[in-house]
Amino acid sequence: MLPAVEKPRDQVAILIELKVRETPLFWPDCCIYKVPERFRKGNEEFYKPLVVSIGPYHFHQGSFPQMQIFKLKYLEAFLSRNHLSLDQCLGLVRTWEEIARRYYADPIDLSSDKFAELMLVDAIFVLELLLRSWFSKYVDDCDRIYGKLHMIQDVMHDVILIENQIPFFVLEGLYDLVDSSSKGNFKLVELTHEFFKRYEKIDMFGAGHAPVPGVEHGVQHFVDFIRYYYLPPPPREDVNHEKVYEIPPSVTMLDDAGVKFVSTSKTFLLDIQFNNGRLVIPKFTVDDLTETLLRNLLVFEQCHDHHMRYISQFVFLMGCMMRTSKDADLLTEHEIISSMLGINYELSALINRIGQGVGFDGRTYYYLSLSKKLNAYCKDPWHKWKANLKRDYFNTPWKFASTIAAIILLVLTLIQAICSILSV
Structure with a gap:
């Protein structure tokens, strides 16, 4: 019996094996990315x-x-x-x-x-x-x-x-x-905090984070450091684990429904609360570096394996709520946003530009409960009727006085008519 002749290997297979051996190793440590x-x-x-x-x-x-x-x-x-x-x-x-x-x-x-x-x-x-x-x-x-x-x-x-x-x-x-x-006596994280506090105003949205106790676990780089100051302080309980999201109404729609906008500086930037018709939003400033900062934070979140993409969801939420310049006008009037960009049209356009291409990848949605509450409030016709009544007839002392006078006059006229009928 003749010995089996070994079949020559496919040259393409050899080439593929060579390429596989030359590919770089992937490490779980990676956290500095090129922008997609x-x-x-x-x-x-x-x-x-x-x-x-x-x-x-x-x-x-x-x-x-x-x-x-x-x-x-x-x-x-x-x-x-x-x-x-x-x-x-x-x-x-x-x-x-x-x-x-x-x-x-x-x-x-x-x-x-x-x-x-x-x-x-x-x-x-x-x-x-x-x-x-x-x-x-x-x-x-x-x-x-x-x-x-x-x-x-x-x-x-x-x-x-x-x-x-x-x-x-x-x-x-x-x-x-x-x-x-x-x-x-400065630790490096403390010195870094002072640096970004001065130039990036991280103290404006870092409630509970100074003097950086939570960063001690191991910050990876400056973008990671700044992102930390946006995050809710632990324990982060107000998170809905349903893997869905709901689009909230715009600021104008909320205003038409009679929602009262309240600004605060006593909590972290992402902490937006809605109770009893009051929407409490932490105030923040938009300047020449805001778009650069938010864009790079978003890229880091989108590329890195974060369990909760807080910045991405915050930008998505604000983009839904601030759809037009009128929405931006209302947030500025209520001192929630302080813009150094000039006209408010630029403000709404900026937020929506930043949010393009951002995805959640089926992650839990931090603002699901908030969005549901806002939509339910706007859909209730009583709230809109009450808001229109207040806006049209009771929004100034003169309108209030004239409306009350008109009601009294109507009541008196009605009483006079009833008395006339009874006297016949």
Whole structure:
């Protein structure tokens, strides 16, 4: 019997196996993402750095050359003030390389030396930003970032971009080397809190979160840090676990039904409550950075495996309620929204632009109970009739007085008519 002749392998199969072996490993640590095309298309300005690249996604040889000089100046000042050697810091950063690479969802095509240099220079630049924000004595006349108003505004835009992040543990490791006389009693999360409190006003929507006790469990990067300040403080009980959502009525429809709008600053931004015809909404300010911030928070939520996509649902809710400029006008009148954008048409358009492409993926809907209550209230004809009566006849003292006078006159006329009939 002739020996079996081994059939030659299919060359395509060999090629596929080679490609499989060359694919990068996926790690559960990844939390820094590139923006999906459905968000990026036509909105590049909200995801691309203006003046400084931080981390590897926007690192290119020669990019932002002026800022690269500033980074090295900050590096020099940091090392000198804390009596640190460059070799000491670089050696420490090298020990973190494998873990740091895992934080990035896309593979980083940089050599080990280049990656370590990037992490060190960028991390110390960020630490100096934080330190100089609080300790003004470190800002000298030659500081081209804090010494120029337009520059720090552009830098603030760049440090909140999801593609422009560096792992927070790298910042913490280098911050531990800072001399205690240079940082006082500040932990890094506390210093970061003060930084964003000043420039992003996170204290305006972070009820119960200062001085950042809940962040201690391990923040991943700046976008993750800011998102934390939007979240309800634990325990988060007011969550409906039905995997459905309901579209709420617009602000104008609610106003027509007689809903009373109340602003508050005593709770977290997402905590919108409706009871007995009163809709309580935490006040917030919309400025030039709001769209950039919300867009990058949304991308982080959409890409990351968050159990509850709070920011996405908040934007969806506000987009449904604020459909026209009239809706925005009403929220502004009731001091719920303070807009620095000019006309309120831009405000409603902004909220609806941000919400495009956002999905919940069958997740639990935080505002389901609220939306059901609002819809039920608007559908009750008694509420609308009562609101119209109040608006048309009792909304000013003069109308109130004239309406009462008309009623009295009608009653007297009716009595006179009855008396006339009885006397016949």
